[in-house]
Amino acid sequence: MGTVFSFDIRGAGVPLTALEEAIRWLHRMDAMFSTYRADSEISRMDRGEIAPSDCSPEVREVLGLAAEAGERSSNYFSTSINGRLDPSGMVKGWAIEKVSIFLRNAGSTVHALNGGGDIQFVGLPAPARPWTIGVASPFQPRTLATTVSGPTTGADFAVATSSTAERRLHVVDPFTGRPATTLASITLTGERLTVVDAYATAALAMGEAARDWIEQLPGIEAFAVTADGRSWHTCQFPLHRPSQEPAPRANPASVGQCEENRRHESGLRDCAAGPRP
Amino acid sequence: MRRVILTIAATITGLVLLLGFKTHPIAQAVPDPTSSAVSPPAASPSIPSPSAASPSATAPTAAAPAGGVQTFIGTAVNTRYGPVQVQVTVTGSKITGVTALQVPSESGRDQQINSYAVPQLTQEVLAAQSAQVDMVSGGTYTSEGYLASLQSALDQAGIH
Numbered sequence: 290m291g292t293v294f295s296f297d298i299r300g301a302g303v304p305l306t307a308l309e310e311a312i313r314w315l316h317r318m319d320a321m322f323s324t325y326r327a328d329s330e331i332s333r334m335d336r337g338e339i340a341p342s343d344c345s346p347e348v349r350e351v352l353g354l355a356a357e358a359g360e361r362s363s364n365y366f367s368t369s370i371n372g373r374l375d376p377s378g379m380v381k382g383w384a385i386e387k388v389s390i391f392l393r394n395a396g397s398t399v400h401a402l403n404g405g406g407d408i409q410f411v412g413l414p415a416p417a418r419p420w421t422i423g424v425a426s427p428f429q430p431r432t433l434a435t436t437v438s439g440p441t442t443g444a445d446f447a448v449a450t451s452s453t454a455e456r457r458l459h460v461v462d463p464f465t466g467r468p469a470t471t472l473a474s475i476t477l478t479g480e481r482l483t484v485v486d487a488y489a490t491a492a493l494a495m496g497e498a499a500r501d502w503i504e505q506l507p508g509i510e511a512f513a514v515t516a517d518g519r520s521w522h523t524c525q526f527p528l529h530r531p532s533q534e535p536a537p538r539a540n541p542a543s544v545g546q547c548e549e550n551r552r553h554e555s556g557l558r559d560c561a562a563g564p565r566p
Numbered sequence: 567m568r569r570v571i572l573t574i575a576a577t578i579t580g581l582v583l584l585l586g587f588k589t590h591p592i593a594q595a596v597p598d599p600t601s602s603a604v605s606p607p608a609a610s611p612s613i614p615s616p617s618a619a620s621p622s623a624t625a626p627t628a629a630a631p632a633g634g635v636q637t638f639i640g641t642a643v644n645t646r647y648g649p650v651q652v653q654v655t656v657t658g659s660k661i662t663g664v665t666a667l668q669v670p671s672e673s674g675r676d677q678q679i680n681s682y683a684v685p686q687l688t689q690e691v692l693a694a695q696s697a698q699v700d701m702v703s704g705g706t707y708t709s710e711g712y713l714a715s716l717q718s719a720l721d722q723a724g725i726h
Contacts, residue, residue, distance in 0.1 A: 297700070401701050406702065406703050408701050414700055421700050422701055422702070423699035423701070423703070424702070424704055425702050425703065425704035427704070436699060448703045449703065450703045452704055474704060
């Protein structure tokens with residue numbers, strides 16, 4: 290998958306051996322799922338050498354989850370990419386969520402696990418302070434498109450972004466076989482990363498229709514940047530609203546940021562009749 | 567990085583598997599006290615080329631505040647894939663540029679990883695600082711050697 294994972298583990302209680310075991314497990318999953326390795330179970334299944342029943346329980350679990358995500362996204366989530374078996378859109382979020390559960394069982398109460406920009410959060414990073422997450426701009430390096438706040442309750446929280454700018458992941462509209470291009474990026478929030486990450490991939494393929502789809506999914510919210518530079522979000526997307534923000538510092542991005550804020554405002558007006566409290 | 571108590575980075579392809587603690591960089595770290603080469607504001611900010619062999623100062627296009635522009639070079643941190651060394655440019659008390667001076671480049675695969683990881687790391691550092699965020703969603707990559715060298719540069723700059 291060629292993805293870099295970073296673990297931000299706060300507080301005490303996780304033995305180093307548990308971290309090492311988690312990383313060994315990630316490498317095992319890579320060997321099992323990689324579409325770049327001819328000897329991975331996925332590659333062998335793609336060539337018809339083995340059947341799903343011959344596979345590891347992990348592969349069967351992921352394929353089952355992928356089938357479910359397909360059903361729930363009108364098949365915009367698909368493991369068939371240009372005729373090849375490719376469950377990569379499901380594996381990363383699933384693997385991070387698994388590691389998060391493993392670390393929690395090993396004693397971790399506060400952590401953020403980041404796999405290539407898709408993140409599972411557990412706990413609160415500081416007393417009474419929720420996680421703050423920047424959403425990378427798909428157009429401008431070094432700038433954020435918006436900022437998200439995690440739940441103040443410390444409940445589990447997941448954020449995933451799918452972007453046409455990602456170098457190694459080309460999201461394809463499964464119905465046309467062409468790259469999805471109407472959205473430059475879409476960021477989903479929810480509780481568990483497996484679903485949030487898979488739905489982010491489906492939503493990018495879906496394009497503008499993703500807004501209505503996500504709006505009716507309980508517990509999942511979306512923020513999108515369109516290919517022509519607009520942005521929108523679903524009604525309860527947890528935008529970060531700093532309460533004691535210091536005076537904004539002058540920087541080249543500030544003009545763009547104001548523009549973004551205005552768009553957020555208009556987005557909120559659209560939502561006024563919706564379920565927003 | 568801010569409040570990163572323990573960072574582990576691994577590529578799932580098995581090429582980068584590193585462990586490190588913020589306050590205790592890797593044991594084989596090579597001290598490199600070089601620091602404080604003051605450079606004039608010159609080039610416009612750009613994502614540095616990972617293969618940059620010599621320090622190239624980055625500077626903001628905006629007029630520098632009273633603090634001026636300073637460059638700090640981090641300790642070269644030996645990882646099992648080779649040395650990693652970064653340089654930060656600080657304007658006043660704000661990081662305005664991050665340049666990778668040394669990254670592993672022996673294999674083609676190293677170069678391939680560096681071509682996307684280093685620009686993304688640079689972006690992450692700058693974005694995270696500007697918005698005071700814990701993490702960035704979308705195109706985020708971290709590597710321990712980079713972070714360890716970055717931390718030593720930030721320590722020299724007095725930025726935490």
